[in-house]
Amino acid sequence: MRTQIIQRTLRVPLASGPRGDGSAVARQLDVALISVGFKASRDLLEHVGGLAPGEAFDLAVEVVTAVRGLVGDHVDHNPYFRDFPAGVPDTVQFWMRLVRAAEAEDGVLSPRRGAVNLLAFARYGRLQHTFAEMLAEHDALVDSIKDRVTVVHLGGPLERELTSLYRALAGSATPLDAADLTLLGELAVACPDVPPGPMPVRENRAVVNAARLRAGREPVAVDSAVDVLRLAYALSGGDVTLVESTRFRGFRRQERRALMAALDAAVAADTGVLGDVNRYAGRFKRLGERLHPHEYPAFPRAQDVFAVARGERTVTSLAGQAEAALARGEVGRAAWLLTESPGMLLRSLDRLLRTAGAESDAVLSATNSVLGSVSGRVLCSVREHLANRSWTALARVFVNRAGRPWVAPDTRVPLSPAVVEAVCGMVDVELASRMPSYERLVIDPDVLSVALPLSGKASEGGFAVLPRGTRTPVEGGDLLRFFTYWRQDKRRTDHDLSALLLDEDFRYVGHVSWTNYRDDGAVYSGDLTEAPNGATEFIDIPLDRITAAHVVPQVSVYSGEDFTEVAESIFGWMVRDRAQHGAPFEPRTVRTRSDLRGSGRVALPMMFSRGADGWTATWLHLYLTGSPQFNQVETQRATTGKLTGVIANRRAMTVSHLVDLLAAEAGSVTAWEPGLRFTEPVAFVGLHRPEGLPEGSTVITLDRLTELVPR
Template sequence: MTSETTLRTRLIQRTLRVARAGGPGGDSSPVARQLDIALMSAGFKASRELVEHVSSLAKEQAVSLSTGVVVAVRALVGDQVAHNPYFRRFPRGVPDTVEFWLRELRSAAGSGEQPEVRFGVINLLSLPRYGRVQHTYEEMLAEHDELLPSIKDRVTVVHLGGDLDEEITTTFLALAGSTTPLESSDLQLFATLAALRVDLVPESIPVRETRGVLNAARLAAGLPLVAVDTVVDVLRVACQASGGDVTLLEPTRFRGFRRAERRVLMGALDQVIAGNEGKLGDVNRYAGRFKRLGERLHPHEYPAFPHAQDVFAVARGERVARTMAGRAEVALAAGEVAQAARVLAAAPGLLFRSLDRLLRSASGPEEAGKVLATAGSVVASVSGRVLCSVREHLGNRTQHDFARLFVNRSGRPWITADTRRRLAPEVVYSATTMLDEELLRRLPAYDRLVVDPEVLPVALPLSGKATADGLDVLPRGTRTPVDGDLLRFFTYWRQSKQRTDYDLSVSLLDENFDLQDQVSWTNYHADGAVYSGDLTDAPDGATEFIDLPLRAVSARYVVPQVDIYSGEGFTEVVESMFGWMVRDGEQQGAPFEPRTVRMRSELRGTGRVALPVMFERDYEGKWTAIWLHVYLSGSPKFNQVAATTSTVGTVAATISRRHYLTVEHVVDMLAGKAGSVTTWAPGLRLDGPVTFIGLHRPDGLPEGSTAITLDRLSDLVPN
């Protein structure tokens, strides 16, 4: 069971709202001032309402609340651990690579300790001092001057929310109502909240895996399932209830179910099929899992649910259920593209996901027009997320892609050549116009809209799987400007059971995405960039840095990556993270300064090479961050930057050249329906409630205002 403290922390980190504390009142103004100072040192600031609330509490409650807030935000930015680089004076004092290895060899010879030698070759990584910090954290800090303040340092406002019950309910309903799949940590949070609000049925639960989590909580509480309309919905419930993967990406070992639970699951399956036997076709995709589930549900014990028994008959191959997709394939094989579209119209979402294939298979403009007419007749029945996904996809189909890149829910990419026939511009125009008209129809008409321009280039979060947990992490494909003199990457990991070596590296690519140079443990200096030194063991945690002076770098593209050289994977270590900081001028400071952190993300993918983000320099010398969120498979051991050059270049080229559907596209449509639209700027005075769209809620919005911010951007994707 999640403790109240843990829950409060997670809610703060997700919403940047602090649940109100109860208890006796008092005067804790000094505590409130100390809270604000502590927050500012980490790049945060307490809102006026939060300061007033802490000030009104008795000292004990004020100190407890303030401590919890500081702990939460420091962990959010990655400041909960000591970041100690291999070279204590980094970025100064980092030797030439060859010089460093010669020094280590001389040190080993002087100590009498012999490095490992295989086939006449010295294993440099086995040198006795190598890979372990030789100084304390305090000794490292003593080598660095104090960080000088800069107007470019990040300041993120932390707001006051309702009491804990209100924050639980608000966050539960927000996650349940998300129109896009939740990121894994949000899905875990939702599971916790669903158990606390199991009797509360949200008005809408658009995403099926979210429904599965909620229904697993209801199953455990002996309550009926809600919003179940396919057999796969029931399968998701069984997976979640068994501690497995509700997304169905990974197989689940089903537990034994109580008799009452078996009856609920069998009843749900029966109800789905009784309404439409055509839904038996959905069983084929997960036939093996349904067979294993049947072994736990004992279908023969429930003669009152004959339709549910048919589900398991199909899974066992005792009954044939043709799928709609199969019937469409028969029509396509016969060259009857318009007929295939009419078949798929019975499943509108499937029709729209197949729209590209149907249009490029059409014999000419007339048949393409028939396909679009069929699509238009059912467009109102398609989810907004699918409409946005197809809109983004078709916007890239008038030209060939650099490569076709498919990224699964774990961030693992599959790459192939783009051999598709391009779609005619007039066909794409007709299709995208139809999609935009339907999206516009569904979008709300806000009375007063205020928009922060910083949010406009953010890619619409069509899936939480295209991002990661952390601070200011944006969806894949988002382009954001980088304003500063120095970019500093960092990665931190702490191993669980075995010695684990992660390596932070940077690929420096030219305008053709070919390798120009690299910075890593094999090359400490390149193109102005500097590496902080290699750490190969992390029982108490380890951090590596790379400095990139933006004005000195000649490469066109910079792609940082985290390689697993040996040991535990990203999902096996106790914790692991990646982020970057921006320094301005001669700010000095320690290698890790929380208020200079622009982004920090958890590393939890299943691959062995993480590509969180890339950076692009234009011909005027301005830099832009482009979010990747990709995990390459890599090798079981010894991953290095040199071995991934080709794949890294292809991933970088494909994502950077793709046109993503952005918040700006939706805001432009909203502006046409809004009573008024105002561009946000610090200090703007507003005289009444507004709907604010931006990365973070600013301090001082009028009472009654609604803020659609980073944690709620999926609200911009219509249901």
């Protein structure tokens, strides 16, 4: 848990060991952190320096280990060609050398005919040098003021840090990804007596309530039948998002009674929740087989749920009533029916506005009447959606919860700019009414271009990872270097790093991969085909020389375990000046490092595009289905080109929009610059917490950007 806190928040929980003189260890800690692109805050160095040497050393090791893992420096990154990028040969010439070497060893000098299996060569895909031998081929990294420096701060006592992280995850205004949901469950177990506070996301409620039930406590904030279904899934170790079905385990009598009581209370509060049962009728029937409803006559309303699931009682859902009204052409009536479920109305708004015709005013009036009852996340999502509906797009991109995209033609007619402006104006008024008021607001300009994190499923774990749709400038050097690292678990696994090169219209112009080591100045580090102890592949992109307009890195599962099965799989990128030299992997030059844990066989973490103002990075977090085996960048180039072209033309709602609403209510607004100092607490919004903010300041950084989204 201490390591999780350090990696997620860059805050080090206070050590409670004996006091002493740990000043020497503190100095060593600072040097070690600088070598991997971090810096200890003054408070952290003073805390380490005030501990006994043994305690100080243990804490320092913990901090350095955590941040090294954060940027991917916890393993050795050894490329196939040890003097990469200088010594990478021509692809075909390299293959022919392997053939001739094999022929010489076999005593066969005539050229081989037909297909050649590269894996049959002992030298192919397996390192022929040690990590130390590789390092000896490279000059030391030359220091640069452009190298990344990230501050690590001193936190509070471990219990307080755990409680803060628990409440932040439980109270997130947006859905969490799988890793965060797992951590939330662990924190709920570790903090059984801590009230979680408001939990607007139902998946979070299920995870927290499962921990509460196991600890003998009553579930909280359960207000629908589907909430109880999610809770039963959580107790069974299943998918609380309900995307995947789960086999229910046998429940203890206490758990059965609690689930039945929660169902009964939800139906008693609103019989309309019975309309949601039909959507999951099969799952409710299986749940009923585990709960034995007939044993609980004290909960008759809960038994109604299972009667609906079995078809013994007919309930028309609100969505069904609205569909019937639309079928009759009564768009206004459909809108007013949906006011009973404000979130459903907002999610149906595009369709309603497209078909409203003369009833547009009725739809707008119904919408305005429910805005105060809709979550801030839905408001932001609707505004982002409508902001892209005033023109005709060539295609639409849909992305599911697993990051799987698909592209479909956009056959919708554009919405009237006047209607879009009217709805966006109403939404902005509602959002502004929910924004907190700060006396002194400090904004780091680097955060303004970040896409609002409207779902944790639109991102990945890692370091400096930004939400899908975010566009940020690529600064700090003229050489961009991608890397991927994987470590197989149970069977031989080959992941391949490649880069697709596209022109201004997102048409294929080239690629670099294991089939083409060099193209348009880009260089591939060589193919590694197994990873029992881990393997790393690199690609260099010379930003000042390459002619392609767009570069899309891709990680493919060629054979073996996919991203969810391997022991570890990561992607990242570095920026450096060519004069800096250094080893292929230098932690100080790592700008981001993200986990690869999607369910597809081809990962598209991001793309890089050249514009009038230089290069920008756009975060994708997408996983293509791919093929069961032998995925290559060449076979995905049409899909990837079309997909990235559509995404590039879509405008995401960014942090700057909500910051503008915050600024309108703030007493004063200051743009952050290094070296600024404040004497009184401020509200700071930025990617990373700067050093020297006064005690009592409100700090919203990358790990807590969801707090900007109003509840």
